[in-house]
Amino acid sequence: MRILVLGGTSFVGRGIVAAALDSGADVTLFTRGRTGTDLFPTVPRRVGDRDTGDYTALRDGEWDAVADVSGYLPRHVGPAMDALDGRIGRYLFVSSHAVYVRDGVGPGADENTPRRPPVRDADVLTEDTYGPAKVACEDDVLARYGDRATIVRPVKVAGPHDNQDGLTYWVRRAARGGRVALPTRPEQPVQLVDVRDLGTLVVRLLADGRAGAYNAAGPVTTIGDLIGVCAAAAGTRVEVVPVAPEPAPKPFPLVKAEAMWHSQHRGASRARAAGMPVTPLAETVADTLAWDRARGTPPLRRGFTDDQERQALATAS
Known part of the structure; x- marks a missing residue:
């Protein structure tokens, strides 16, 4: 063809x-x-x-x-x-x-x-x-x-070679372990x-x-569980800390306003019937982590800087 x-x-x-x-x-x-x-x-x-x-x-x-x-x-x-x-x-x-x-x-x-x-x-x-x-x-x-x-x-x-810093931000952040600032509720749905x-x-x-x-579309998970999968892939432990969304840079990787949570529940039965495979999330995460490390973890354009995250964590209740 x-x-x-x-x-x-x-x-x-x-x-x-x-x-x-x-x-x-x-x-x-x-x-x-x-x-x-x-x-x-x-x-x-x-x-x-x-x-x-x-x-x-x-x-x-x-x-x-x-x-x-x-x-x-x-x-x-x-x-x-x-x-x-x-x-x-x-x-x-x-x-x-x-x-x-x-x-x-x-x-x-x-x-x-x-x-x-x-x-x-x-x-x-x-x-x-x-x-x-x-x-x-x-x-x-x-x-x-x-x-x-x-x-x-x-x-x-x-997945690997993502140039939009979506999943990559959370993969890299979870790999550092510790308290992770999340500018949404952990139960926010995520669909990748x-x-x-x-x-x-x-x-x-x-x-x-x-x-x-x-x-x-793949299966629906929550952003809290996604961060946990990222930590498991890196062999680290994390504590997800919800923080106020206002100090967060916008748009923030994978974070949605609650009014848009419905957009993370798309039905994909037609694509799967046509032959679309479903790679396990843990595999996507592990491969993204390996790719990011192989390229030398260059600066990301989205997400918290270290200083911004420290500030957000300091103000978290």
Whole structure:
């Protein structure tokens, strides 16, 4: 199977490319050539830029399927589809569970959950525009490809090579042990999907020619239990200390306002029926810890600094 991956050298795209290569697929990458230039040295590359609409590198070639990991705005997706018009089979768009409405949604909500109104003219992606912009992208892909369109809606993706410091923050913090400041209640639900499970799902959907939408989500846990799993992987002991959320830098890794806790209960039975595996959380955590240590534990962009955590712990009741 010939697969073109739009954006495949960062985190999610990297997982999809690895899964595709493992399956024996013939993969081509389309990237800006800025990151991961040493990855997948045997894979052909086309260089362009979604932000400027430069898809001229795709003016020739045919593929059985496209996996679009780089589309966040309609102005990214539309030109890509135009450039590939008539030369691909299936178009798989990696969207987000943020497309769903925020209110009135209970645990186990599936792909039939109403979506938020689309936004087409966003200049900056924020908490208010990210999901609606993805809705607009989904609509455009579905309008162009119909039953040759596949939509994947991941929850928070986790695992090795995570460039968003989500699970990585808690893995690293638990590895230090001791009192851990948590700017939410320990019973806050958390739902992750291992990046490798997501990659496998994408490849299986393409190989089987499956249309429609699929929630890519793992089992639900609590953030308190997650920190405990991280400590167990590192062989440390921790005491989780709830602290007031106000001093915490925002957004804080994996922490949700209580009004958004419902978003951590997505139903994923359709994806699992399509072949998405479920890596145990302890394995995802252990592999993330090993990867983080191997890269030298560089500074993280999110979470408490040491001084901020000490301050938060000092004011905890």
